[in-house]
Amino acid sequence: MADKKIIKDVTNVIEGLGLNPNPETISILEDVGTNSKVDAIREMTARALVKKNIPDSLKVVIDNKGKGINDMSTVVAMSTINELLSLQDKSEAMKILENTVENNSDEEVRDNARSVKALMALS
Amino acid sequence: MANLSIPSIRERLFNTSKHEKTTQRNSNNTNPFAASSFKGNVLTADVFESSNKNNNQINFTGKLKASALVGSISGIGERFRNMIESAKAFGNRIKDNVVNGWNKLNNIEISFAPAKEKAVSMFNTVKETLGTSVTDLISSGISVKSVAKMDDMTAARQLATDKIALWEASV
Numbered sequence: 001m002a003d004k005k006i007i008k009d010v011t012n013v014i015e016g017l018g019l020n021p022n023p024e025t026i027s028i029l030e031d032v033g034t035n036s037k038v039d040a041i042r043e044m045t046a047r048a049l050v051k052k053n054i055p056d057s058l059k060v061v062i063d064n065k066g067k068g069i070n071d072m073s074t075v076v077a078m079s080t081i082n083e084l085l086s087l088q089d090k091s092e093a094m095k096i097l098e099n100t101v102e103n104n105s106d107e108e109v110r111d112n113a114r115s116v117k118a119l120m121a122l123s
Numbered sequence: 124m125a126n127l128s129i130p131s132i133r134e135r136l137f138n139t140s141k142h143e144k145t146t147q148r149n150s151n152n153t154n155p156f157a158a159s160s161f162k163g164n165v166l167t168a169d170v171f172e173s174s175n176k177n178n179n180q181i182n183f184t185g186k187l188k189a190s191a192l193v194g195s196i197s198g199i200g201e202r203f204r205n206m207i208e209s210a211k212a213f214g215n216r217i218k219d220n221v222v223n224g225w226n227k228l229n230n231i232e233i234s235f236a237p238a239k240e241k242a243v244s245m246f247n248t249v250k251e252t253l254g255t256s257v258t259d260l261i262s263s264g265i266s267v268k269s270v271a272k273m274d275d276m277t278a279a280r281q282l283a284t285d286k287i288a289l290w291e292a293s294v
Contacts, residue, residue, distance in 0.1 A: 002293040010286045016270020024276040032283045
């Protein structure tokens, strides 16, 4: 189990990067956070990227195999979906989901996007 | 050591014939309590608490000692409260001094521009520090606000990499 201070620092860094308007923070979160071996870090990162609610950040968690809604961990995937459903303005997320359903080469990613899109349409 | 079980105490108190013996009283008896205590009878067994206890051990059954212990605990709380109060008073004094300094600075006209600039920046720094919560000052960790305002993305990337690596290493 990681030290409480380390967990707090990582949480603050990820949340801070999520709030930082600089577009480069998306690549930082994608490179460092979504590729982490710790589920909790991937979960926090995916949620921070969803909260940004801009096309580039949403693409990372929707259109990528093994990240966000397509994460191998059910907890991470469900948490990302939950964050997407909590968005006030879902229009950008819906566009990315539609695009993923139509254009992504991976069938599993397409199926996931279709399911989440249906959920978002219902919510 | 006396047997202090409830049945034995009851037995000793109420079955007096077994544990007491009648003593012969004569007119030149000098004990002033003899007439009133147990009607002239002498207890042959110690039905009360033994006095041969080790005095070094804390006996929590004694009301006096228990109250002393509670008193000492309350005293600790009071001392902590006093410490906190004095720390608060100290903080307020510093804050008042800064506010007074700030007011003086605004009232006094400083003709030398760089000196004025320096003084203003110094007071702004102190004010900013006072605005930070005590927990933040003590822990001196990374705050969400500081990362959210970061402009240097190289430093931000390095910070995220380092902190995440620390967590991953501890798993």
